[in-house]
Amino acid sequence: MSASDVAATHREPTEKEIRLVIAASSAGTIFEWYDFFIYGTLAGLIGAAFFPSGNETLQILLVWAGFAVGFGFRPLGAILFGFLGDRLGRKYTFLVTVTLMGVATAGVGLIPDAATIGLAAPIIVIGFRILQGLALGGEYGGAAIYVAEHAPPEKRGFYTSFIQASVVGGFVLSIAVVLTCRALIPPEDFAAWGWRVPFLLSIILLAISLWMRLKLSESPVFQAMKAAGETASNPFVESFTFPGNKRRIFVALFGITGVLTTIWYTAFFSGLSFLRGPMRVDEGVVEWMLLVAGLIAMSFYIVVGRWSDRIGRKAPIILGGGLALILLFPVFWGMGQLANPGLAEAAERTPVVVTGQDCTPDPFAELFGREQSDCGKLLDTLTSSGVRYDLRDGERPGVTVGGEAVSLPGAWFDDGAALREGVRASLTQRGFDFSVQTPPMGNIIGIVALLLVMGMLSALTYGSVAALLSEMFPPRIRYSSMSIPYHIGAGYLGGFLPLIAGIIVARSGDIYAGLWYTWIVVAFGVVVAWFGLPGGPPRDFEER
Template identity: 45%
Template sequence: MSDVAAGRPPEHRVDRNDRMVILASSVGTVIEWYDFYLYGSLAAIITAQFFSGVNETTGFIFALMAFAAGFAVRPFGAIVFGRLGDLWGRKNTFLVTMVLMGVSTFVVGLLPPYAAIGVAAPIILVLMRLIQGLALGGEYGGAATYVAEHAPPGKRGFYTSFIQITATAGLMLSLVVILGVRLAVGEEAFADWGWRIPFLVSILLLGVSLWIRLKLSESPAFQRMKAEGKGSATPLKDSFGAWPNLKLVLIALLGLAAGQAVVWYTGQFYALFFLERVLKVDAALANTLVAIALLLATPFFVLFGWLSDKVGRKPIILLGCLLAAATYFPLFNGLTQAANPRLAAAVAAAPVSVVADPRDCSLQFDPIGRAVFDSSCDIAKSALARAGVTYDNVAAPAGTTARVLIGGQVVESFDGQSLPRDQFAAAKAEWDARLAVALTEAGYPAKADSAMVNRPLVVAILFVLVFYVTMVYGPIAAALVEMFPTRIRYTSMSLPYHIGNGWFGGFLPTTAFAIVAATGDVYAGLWYPIGIALLTVVVGVLFVREGKDADIHA
């Protein structure tokens, strides 16, 4: 009996609409990432506009909530919109997430500053930011599922790989628009009102994307499922309340998404953080070098998506994790030699030690940047970690005030725990200045000399780091889609992806800094992504099943 005679939608056939499916899904996802990245790119200006007038306690709460929107709430968006996607359909749900993202971004562009409406300004800003986080949590799963369910057999990896480019494209689009507006209106006007333009432009991008996406039909797999009455009435319960599927969710998280996330964040964000904050490379130069590496590596997202249709998703993703874990230490060491050779020479010629009472030293994990570390040990270690200086830890008797040994010099730290905040700030500034002088005299550069940066070598190293990203990220959408049945696919695949990227990946910079400050080794923070990547390799080898030939319409 034919599908039509049986009352089912006909089998999907590849036609010219497939290009529109990829284009519409990718354009919409690029715009959502563009909206999401604007906040981070303009954080300093937004803080001055909306947070400058609040008291310290209130500011801490707002900073925590803004951070939560960026990372912590994304899995909740995956749950909420994943459920709706399995009930309403993929197309309808990611239309909703796109509208929420676009409108909330547009509202930020119109929002009066704290000086005009008081505490209502940061409250509304944080609310819009939370909506953005929730919407982003729902967008990716919808777009990936929708494209995969349209893809013909043997091409799911290739089709969905275009979705994988969108995060990088959204970041670059936000930077280009911001740079264009800065150049057009000037720095003073940009800080005053011009920063609003990139937010307001999002409404035009939203309109174009909606116009394109409204032309699409629902995915054939979802249509067939509904026609056959096989949909889930309780996708959350079926996804996470039943052990067989919950086990698949955990395998997807630990055996694929967690490793993919830390490799992605290390290659694109931590590498930039390391160049700017640790190696003290000029920010404009660092961004340019990373952008070049991204542009060179971007075609490999599609290449590895295509290749995964031939050899499988699992071997490519796990090989990317394994290569990253095996080579991160030499690659980042090479980055130091190429980007700041004077720093590398100083580390060898004038080693640094921190002599302190171990009980005076805390784990400096500060995900929102609002904690104050004011013991003598923490003051010394945080300053050295931020300066990109490797140091040894030497235990001192209880009650000893920490001191820093730089070659033959001694820089005594101070205990700021009992000082009022203004006095602590003044003492800290004076101590930082003394430390900077001592480091300079020992040959440690205050910043990298741009003329000495080996640009081709830095780009080559960055390219390798991003190449690993393309290996793990290019096939991941297809791999996750193939793990779950149609009736709960949107819900089940969205959660491990966003826990992996929002939590395992999102906490990488702060976790790495805490490890660096604790150990004194500027490379020790790499143990976090290496450990997670190796965990993914082990879990993936043992428990992940290859799905490139799976029937996702079942």
């Protein structure tokens, strides 16, 4: 008897069972992404604890490098857990992944800082990030497929959209926990040790997730395949040898994941870094704005998922990607004007011009023992301060503000902190404001609205993806075939985005230049999706 014959005679899950499946899978996904995102939410304090440096730009780049390492191991986790999911089952595989994630996250909260154990601290952090990346590589595919294989075809986009919304939910939960801890713990104590509490809370979330997921039964599709003896012997190999699958993997990698992941991380993590960093907005205000925007945006994913059940999966992705190419730069320009209008006005009123030789910032010079040029140090200082500048050749490093020369004592270039404080003090005297910003309420509402625009673009390209990827691949190798391209795309194209964008900004001096990375990846992905995805109503793999 074939798997399709067994599936036909297998009892369909009841509405109550499906609701439990969605609730347990979504809750586990929220908790697991919370574990992964709490690192990025607390990036500033993570940097101070484990990657201390006198160079602000280098310190935050090292934090984002640690962030990227976790993403770099997601494809390996996808291969490992995809193999187990296609061989042993969906349920038990993502029980393993959520356990691994919870233990690794709690471990970060227990590591002594670099001041206590030196270089061992960042090395251990990187080790735990690797474990988190492996776990996350198996989580998404398992949860998405598990829900998709329980859902009736006409509601698959709607039901799986809760998994997509849960990814945002993990980010929102991380912010909510941080805000709660900030409210309960004095600022000095939170900076010293309180930031560890959100990591340690992962143990409680792990217990809740395991309790919920242990109530679930195996996917009916997997049960049918197992009963018919049609499970894959080597899902990884079959993913690349099954007829037409290489093309499907290519489309899934660039036309689906490349688009959704770069828009997602630009919307939330680039927005977070942009507002906290060069715009100098108060951390608590930034967290509240992202919390509100994230909570509202979660509903967008569900609306888009349900919409895709009627019009198909391709149209929302093409629409969201195309709009992102048009709106990406205007949205961030708008946030910059609203978040710190004085900085933008000062730059227009009194333009900054830098002169010198060898004027190429090298943010990793300190890390690799290289000597950065004086002009490079100066540009790095201006970039980390959110100041835009024009660059011209000159005999020696110099800065003019509105045509007036700024005094730059030679001793400043031997001390990064002295150079940073000295330059900022000089610019402050000429109308620049580097104080922590709390925008007026009208501006805050405007920023939240612009974040919601990015949230809508993300929802259009992400809301139907779990259903789409499940429908693209045959059941016997579905876990592996969808997890591999998804986590390569999300791991490298998306996970490295904060680091790559940060390097682009550091090397160019333009706080908006990092957006070009997102624009190029999305532009290529839209072309692939246009030609590679089927149009029309949703169709299961077997029906093609």
